[in-house]
Amino acid sequence: MTIETKSRTDVELVQSVGDDDGIVHAARISLAHDRSVVEAKERKGLINYLMAHKHGTPFEHNSITFRVHAPLFEFREWMRHRVQSYNEQSGRYSKFEPVFYLPGSDRPLVNVGTSAKPVLAPAQRTVIKASQARMVESFHESWAAYEELLALGVAKEVARNVLPVAVYSTMYATTNLRGWLHFLGLRTSEENATFQGHPQWEIEQAALDIERELAKLFPDTLEAFNANGRVAP
Amino acid sequence: MTIETKSRTDVELVQSVGDDDGIVHAARISLAHDRSVVEAKERKGLINYLMAHKHGTPFEHNSITFRVHAPLFEFREWMRHRVQSYNEQSGRYSKFEPVFYLPGSDRPLVNVGTSAKPVLAPAQRTVIKASQARMVESFHESWAAYEELLALGVAKEVARNVLPVAVYSTMYATTNLRGWLHFLGLRTSEENATFQGHPQWEIEQAALDIERELAKLFPDTLEAFNANGRVAP
Amino acid sequence: MTIETKSRTDVELVQSVGDDDGIVHAARISLAHDRSVVEAKERKGLINYLMAHKHGTPFEHNSITFRVHAPLFEFREWMRHRVQSYNEQSGRYSKFEPVFYLPGSDRPLVNVGTSAKPVLAPAQRTVIKASQARMVESFHESWAAYEELLALGVAKEVARNVLPVAVYSTMYATTNLRGWLHFLGLRTSEENATFQGHPQWEIEQAALDIERELAKLFPDTLEAFNANGRVAP
Amino acid sequence: MTIETKSRTDVELVQSVGDDDGIVHAARISLAHDRSVVEAKERKGLINYLMAHKHGTPFEHNSITFRVHAPLFEFREWMRHRVQSYNEQSGRYSKFEPVFYLPGSDRPLVNVGTSAKPVLAPAQRTVIKASQARMVESFHESWAAYEELLALGVAKEVARNVLPVAVYSTMYATTNLRGWLHFLGLRTSEENATFQGHPQWEIEQAALDIERELAKLFPDTLEAFNANGRVAP
Numbered sequence: 001m002t003i004e005t006k007s008r009t010d011v012e013l014v015q016s017v018g019d020d021d022g023i024v025h026a027a028r029i030s031l032a033h034d035r036s037v038v039e040a041k042e043r044k045g046l047i048n049y050l051m052a053h054k055h056g057t058p059f060e061h062n063s064i065t066f067r068v069h070a071p072l073f074e075f076r077e078w079m080r081h082r083v084q085s086y087n088e089q090s091g092r093y094s095k096f097e098p099v100f101y102l103p104g105s106d107r108p109l110v111n112v113g114t115s116a117k118p119v120l121a122p123a124q125r126t127v128i129k130a131s132q133a134r135m136v137e138s139f140h141e142s143w144a145a146y147e148e149l150l151a152l153g154v155a156k157e158v159a160r161n162v163l164p165v166a167v168y169s170t171m172y173a174t175t176n177l178r179g180w181l182h183f184l185g186l187r188t189s190e191e192n193a194t195f196q197g198h199p200q201w202e203i204e205q206a207a208l209d210i211e212r213e214l215a216k217l218f219p220d221t222l223e224a225f226n227a228n229g230r231v232a233p
Numbered sequence: 234m235t236i237e238t239k240s241r242t243d244v245e246l247v248q249s250v251g252d253d254d255g256i257v258h259a260a261r262i263s264l265a266h267d268r269s270v271v272e273a274k275e276r277k278g279l280i281n282y283l284m285a286h287k288h289g290t291p292f293e294h295n296s297i298t299f300r301v302h303a304p305l306f307e308f309r310e311w312m313r314h315r316v317q318s319y320n321e322q323s324g325r326y327s328k329f330e331p332v333f334y335l336p337g338s339d340r341p342l343v344n345v346g347t348s349a350k351p352v353l354a355p356a357q358r359t360v361i362k363a364s365q366a367r368m369v370e371s372f373h374e375s376w377a378a379y380e381e382l383l384a385l386g387v388a389k390e391v392a393r394n395v396l397p398v399a400v401y402s403t404m405y406a407t408t409n410l411r412g413w414l415h416f417l418g419l420r421t422s423e424e425n426a427t428f429q430g431h432p433q434w435e436i437e438q439a440a441l442d443i444e445r446e447l448a449k450l451f452p453d454t455l456e457a458f459n460a461n462g463r464v465a466p
Numbered sequence: 467m468t469i470e471t472k473s474r475t476d477v478e479l480v481q482s483v484g485d486d487d488g489i490v491h492a493a494r495i496s497l498a499h500d501r502s503v504v505e506a507k508e509r510k511g512l513i514n515y516l517m518a519h520k521h522g523t524p525f526e527h528n529s530i531t532f533r534v535h536a537p538l539f540e541f542r543e544w545m546r547h548r549v550q551s552y553n554e555q556s557g558r559y560s561k562f563e564p565v566f567y568l569p570g571s572d573r574p575l576v577n578v579g580t581s582a583k584p585v586l587a588p589a590q591r592t593v594i595k596a597s598q599a600r601m602v603e604s605f606h607e608s609w610a611a612y613e614e615l616l617a618l619g620v621a622k623e624v625a626r627n628v629l630p631v632a633v634y635s636t637m638y639a640t641t642n643l644r645g646w647l648h649f650l651g652l653r654t655s656e657e658n659a660t661f662q663g664h665p666q667w668e669i670e671q672a673a674l675d676i677e678r679e680l681a682k683l684f685p686d687t688l689e690a691f692n693a694n695g696r697v698a699p
Numbered sequence: 700m701t702i703e704t705k706s707r708t709d710v711e712l713v714q715s716v717g718d719d720d721g722i723v724h725a726a727r728i729s730l731a732h733d734r735s736v737v738e739a740k741e742r743k744g745l746i747n748y749l750m751a752h753k754h755g756t757p758f759e760h761n762s763i764t765f766r767v768h769a770p771l772f773e774f775r776e777w778m779r780h781r782v783q784s785y786n787e788q789s790g791r792y793s794k795f796e797p798v799f800y801l802p803g804s805d806r807p808l809v810n811v812g813t814s815a816k817p818v819l820a821p822a823q824r825t826v827i828k829a830s831q832a833r834m835v836e837s838f839h840e841s842w843a844a845y846e847e848l849l850a851l852g853v854a855k856e857v858a859r860n861v862l863p864v865a866v867y868s869t870m871y872a873t874t875n876l877r878g879w880l881h882f883l884g885l886r887t888s889e890e891n892a893t894f895q896g897h898p899q900w901e902i903e904q905a906a907l908d909i910e911r912e913l914a915k916l917f918p919d920t921l922e923a924f925n926a927n928g929r930v931a932p
Contacts, residue, residue, distance in 0.1 A: 017250030017296055026405050030323040031582060032330075034300075034403075054661045060318035061407045063250055063296030067267075073790070073859065076771070082781040085293035085409065090263040091772070092899060093815055097265075103857055111854040116497060116792055120854055131853045138844035138861040145837035154830050155810040155819055157899055158802055160772065161865040162837040170267075172259050174294045176318065176407075195520045200791060200856055264815060287885075287894045306557070306626065309538070315548040324539070325666060326582055336624055344621040349559055349730060353621055364620045371611035371628040378604035387597050388577040388586055390666055391569055393539065395604040399627040428753045433558060433623055483716030483762055492871050496789040498796075500766075500869075526784035527873040529716055529762030533733075551759035551875065556729040563731075636733075638725050640760040640875075642784065 003143050004097075005136065006168065007104035009206040010069040013213045014172065018062020020220040023047055023177075026058035044220050051224040056233040059178040064217065066173050066210060071101035073165035074202050077187075083179040088171035092157040095150070099168040100139040102132055107201055120201065139166065177218055181225055181232035184211055194229030236376050237330075238369065239401065240337035242439040243302040246446045247405065251295020253453040256280055256410075259291035277453050284457040289466040292411040297450065299406050299443060304334035306398035307435050310420075316412040321404035325390035328383070332401040333372040335365055340434055353434065372399065410451055414458055414465035417444055427462030469609050470563075471602065472634065473570035475672040476535040479679045480638065484528020486686040489513055489643075492524035510686050517690040522699040525644040530683065532639050532676060537567035539631040540668050543653075549645040554637035558623040561616070565634040566605040568598055573667055586667065605632065643684055647691055647698035650677055660695030702842050703796075704835065705867065706803035708905040709768040712912045713871065717761020719919040722746055722876075725757035743919050750923040755932040758877040763916065765872050765909060770800035772864035773901050776886075782878040787870035791856040794849070798867040799838040801831055806900055819900065838865065876917055880924055880931035883910055893928030 021038045024046055028034040050058055070078070079086060103109060105128055113119030123131070142162050149159035175183075187199040187207035199207065215222040225232075254271045257279055261267040283291055303311070312319060336342060338361055346352030356364070375397050382392035408416075420432040420440035432440065448455040458465075487504045490512055494500040516524055536544070545552060569575060571594055579585030589597070608628050615625035641649075653665040653673035665673065681688040691698075720737045723745055727733040749757055769777070778785060802808060804827055812818030822830070841863050848858035874882075886898040886906035898906065914921040924931075 014294075015250055015255070017248055022248070026320040029320050029403060029405055030326055032322045032327045032403065034405075057318060057320050061247075061298050061320070061405055063294075063409070065294050071860075072771075072775070072864065076775060076778075079775075079778055080785065085290060086779065087259040087262050087290050087294070089265045092817060093263055094265045101860060103860070107857070109854060109857055110852050115855075118791060118854060118856065120856075123852065127851055127853070131848055131851050131857075134844055134847055134851070135861055138841055141840045142837055142861075142863060145833055148833055149830055152826055152830050152833070153809050153822065154826070155808060155817060156814075157817065157819075158806070158808055158830075161770075161800060161802070162834055162841075162863050164841060164861050164863050165771065166860040170262060170265065172262055172267075172294055174409075176296070304627075305538075305542070305631065309542060309545075312542075312545055313552065319546065325584060334627060336627070340624070342621060342624055343619050348622075351558060351621060351623065353623075356619065360618055360620070364615055364618050364624075367611055367614055367618070368628055371608055374607045375604055375628075375630060378600055381600055382597055385593055385597050385600070386576050386589065387593070388575060388584055389581075390584065390586075391573070391575055391597075394537075394567060394569070394632040395601055395608075395630050397608060397628050397630050398538065480760075481716055481721070483714055488714070492786040495786050495869060495871055496792055498788045498793045498869065500871075523784060523786050527713075527762075527764050527786070527871055529760075529875070531760050551756060553725040553728050553756050553760070555731045559729055560731045636728060636731065638728055638733075638760055642762070642873075 002098070003139055004099045005102035005139070006099055007102055007107070009074060009202060009209070011206050011209040011213070012067045014065040014067050016062070016064040016217055018177070020047060020218050022061055023050070023058045023221060026061045027055065047220045048224040048227065051228045051233050054231070054233045056178050059181065059221065059233055060176045062177050063174060064177065064180060064214065067170065068173055068206065069168055069170050070206060071166050071168055071202070074206070075169060075171065076165070077200060077203050078173065081179070081183055083182070084173050084175040086171055086173055089169045091160040095156055096146070096160065096163060096167055098143050100164070101166040101168065101202070102135055135166070139164065177214070177221060178233060180210065180214055183207060184225070185230055185232045188230070190230055192226060192230065194231050235331070236372055237332045238335035238372070239332055240335055240340070242307060242435060242442070244439050244442040244446070245300045247298040247300050249295070249297040249450055251410070253280060253451050255294055256283070256291045256454060259294045260288070280453045281457040281460065284461045284466050287464070287466045289411050292414065292454065292466055293409045295410050296407060297410065297413060297447065300403065301406055301439065302401055302403050303439060304399050304401055304435070307439070308402060308404065309398070310433060310436050311406065314412070314416055316415070317406050317408040319404055319406055322402045324393040328389060329379070329393065329396060329400050331376050333397070334399040334401065334435070335368055368399070372397065410447070410454060411466060413443065413447055416440060417458070418463055418465045421463070423463055425459060425463065427464050468564070469605055470565045471568035471605070472565055473568055473573070475540060475668060475675070477672050477675040477679070478533045480531040480533050482528070482530040482683055484643070486513060486684050488527055489516070489524045489687060492527045493521070513686045514690040514693065517694045517699050520697070520699045522644050525647065525687065525699055526642045528643050529640060530643065530646060530680065533636065534639055534672065535634055535636050536672060537632050537634055537668070540672070541635060541637065542631070543666060543669050544639065547645070547649055549648070550639050550641040552637055552639055555635045557626045561622055562612070562626065562629060562633055564609050566630070567632040567634065567668070568601055601632070605630065643680070643687060644699060646676065646680060649673060650691070651696055651698045654696070656696055658692060658696065660697050701797070702838055703798045704801035704838070705798055706801055706806070708773060708901060708908070710905050710908040710912070711766045713764040713766050715761070715763040715916055717876070719746060719917050721760055722749070722757045722920060725760045726754070746919045747923040747926065750927045750932050753930070753932045755877050758880065758920065758932055759875045761876050762873060763876065763879060763913065766869065767872055767905065768867055768869050769905060770865050770867050770901070773905070774868060774870065775864070776899060776902050777872065780878070780882055782881070783872050783874040785870055785872055788868045790859040794855060795845070795859065795862060795866055797842050799863070800865040800867065800901070801834055834865070838863065876913070876920060877932060879909060879913055882906060883924070884929055884931045887929070889929055891925060891929065893930050
């Protein structure tokens with residue numbers, strides 16, 4: 001029996017609609033001249049103003065969908081964001097793939113902070129090796145149990161009971177730019193942030209991937225987000 | 234001083250993303266084969282199944298934005314839909330235009346039901362004429378008061394105090410297809426509906442215009458919506 | 467025919483559940499010791515920490531309902547808050563009362579800022595008197611039109627067309643403490659606020675009344691809200 | 700090393716506010732006579748009317764909080780309900796307890812339907828015994844791996860990687876009655892339901908426990924819910 005390990009989250013842009021100009025149009029409707037031509041300088045200035053003063057609604061008239069391949073523990077964190085729309089692979093209707101999350105060598109492993117406020121630091125090489133080996137052993141065992149339970153005739157929704165939160169799943173996640181900026185504010189820990197998040201490493205990597213995609217689609221907005229302490233409007 | 238009257242709501246499609254195929258992709262992720270080719274027959278069947286069983290989330294990975302020109306009393310009803318995103322012309326920052334809603338001759342005027350459950354029927358020609366004249370007279374008077382208050386130096390946000398709910402405003406309204414189907418379910422009163430709405434006439438006309446636009450963008454979904462009692466999933 | 471004028475919003479606490487201790491319990495569940503006794507000092511410290519770091523969910527396990535009597539223009543602003551639950555008097559099913567909002571002598575009337583960013587200042591006594599008189603005259607006229615339209619047999623939902631946004635209505639508004647803190651952040655303009663709101667005067671008075679009620683129910687939370695720049699968690 | 704197994708979800712009412720009378724008050728505000736005395740007969744009639752016509756907002760001015768002890772796979776289903784407020788034990792900040800979900804002998808184990816539409820039926824006694832034994836063995840192994848990883852110095856948030864979705868956690872879950880009725884509609888499969896849910900067995904037991912609590916707090920509403928096809932308003 002073979003299992004696969006993987007050390008990262010895949011985030012793929014599926015579709016989007018809207019751009020920085022659309023934010024300007026939505027904001028300008030308050031002054032009843034939404035349709036006039038948008039100059040680059042005015043756009044940057046207005047978007048910065050909206051961001052600084054937390055005028056959030058103009059950032060909602062758009063939509064960005066990602067397809068995400070991540071372990072279950074990360075989906076558990078992700079789905080706490082209630083303004084996103086989700087559809088995920090079902091462990092009741094389909095068999096899981098034997099793909100498990102294994103922390104890579106760049107993933108800090110040791111808590112050098114407190115229990116309530118962990119600060120993660122790199123582990124020694126021996127700890128990395130030993131912990132990876134122990135995880136892989138456990139994944140093998142859990143997967144064997146899953147397969148055996150299925151072979152006994154146990155339904156998928158019950159057999160999955162033994163699968164660890166390291167197992168991968170796939171989902172579509174959609175929200176508007178305002179929703180994604182809130183996600184970035186909570187799931188990254190950049191130094192220039194007014195309110196610094198304390199995300200788990202794995203979801204932060206995914207959030208940074210999402211940020212790179214958003215910066216291509218809405219460059220002025222992401223610039224204003226960073227210039228204003230990464231506080232979602 | 235001239236005022237303008239208008240008897241309808243303008244609904245204009247601004248942008249959209251997503252189609253019936255996208256709904257199939259989002260639904261299929263539960264069975265982990267989202268990306269295979271979508272055949273027309275399977276699409277119709279699956280969308281009908283999702284609608285009939287109220288599986289709503291696959292209808293959320295899309296976005297449709299309308300620009301709406303309507304009187305304030307209609308916006309008051311519309312904005313009770315909390316899953317939509319709104320940006321509206323501001324009566325604090327911009328002067329209203331002298332455009333007022335006047336019921337047209339096709340708008341039923343007389344309540345032949347009860348107070349708690351009104352049923353509106355056409356009025357006699359004399360009542361139509363007399364009520365239209367009385368409204369126009371009142372609009373003129375209110376507009377004159379607004380202009381005089383502004384001339385006195387009173388701020389826009391205070392001067393608007395005298396403007397009637399018949400005055401027009403403009404907004405952008407955005408939500409996903411699931412949100413729009415809920416709007417249709419509550420703001421139309423079609424005979425084939427399982428739960429028949431009792432919308433006011435004006436917002437129902439706007440809802441029907443929106444439905445026509447959605448039927449072009451998501452034809453299989455709107456067909457399934459009508460085939461399943463117009464109950465939003 | 468008599469009309470009544472009124473210069474303020476009535477906000478009445480209808481019911482509430484939850485207190486500062488409940489916030490501590492909800493927060494402590496993350497450390498799996500939610501039920502131990504809450505000491506005053508720990509409570510203040512933890513609530514301040516949650517507020518400062520924008521951990522918002524522990525502030526959601528409670529509910530506060532207000533009954534609000536306010537003019538329509540204020541309800542239009544209020545109902546943009548989509549996390550609140552609303553039930554309002556219906557102008558379709560019931561006749562309005564002839565009660566109209568008239569700015570009192572303490573209400574700044576003149577814009578000394580710009581159109582896009584108004585700053586309101588007190589008006590001269592003559593402007594106050596003249597504008598009040600002009601408004602009352604217009605209210606009388608609008609109310610007469612409303613009564614005449616009803617007498618013609620026109621349905622309430624159409625006759626209201628002529629009523630100004632100054633007319634009063636009543637609603638119940640409910641949300642949890644997190645929702646109310648967001649409301650306060652946007653609808654007040656206190657000097658100690660990190661993000662200063664620019665609310666209209668009328669809704670700000672109502673927000674301040676609500677804040678006084680909340681301060682009685684959740685004193686440590688309101689103290690922490692003020693100590694942390696009035697940024698809702 | 701000892702682990703504990705458990706075959707059910709614990710649902711405990713923490714606090715609530717509101718009752719059937721409150722629903723009547725909120726509904727009656729539309730007719731501007733919310734405060735008059737509520738007679739039992741009128742209350743039953745009005746609540747039934749609201750339910751049958753899907754007038755949902757009067758059911759929102761209340762709040763009910765439960766403390767839930769359930770396995771992770773059940774929390775994953777539960778937290779897809781985006782109108783609820785959640786605070787859960789953190790696997791980053793606290794060590795899990797060695798408590799695992801083991802299907803009891805009353806839990807149907809075998810799928811006699813299709814993959815896409817499972818129908819679960821009781822298993823033979825030998826299958827029950829063999830599957831329970833296999834699960835317990837796997838739980839022991841996973842827990843041993845968790846303990847060893849912690850002993851190696853690996854942080855809790857990484858060590859939990861190996862824990863199965865059968866492990867128990869605790870949360871507070873709060874929403875209003877309308878939200879809980881939606882939960883019941885989707886997470887139970889009663890025969891009298893217009894839209895029959897297909898919930899997993901475990902979350903259905905929890906939903907039925909919640910329904911029993913709600914029936915004590917809001918008896919007329921729950922009666923109307925059942926009399927109207929269990930369709931949330």
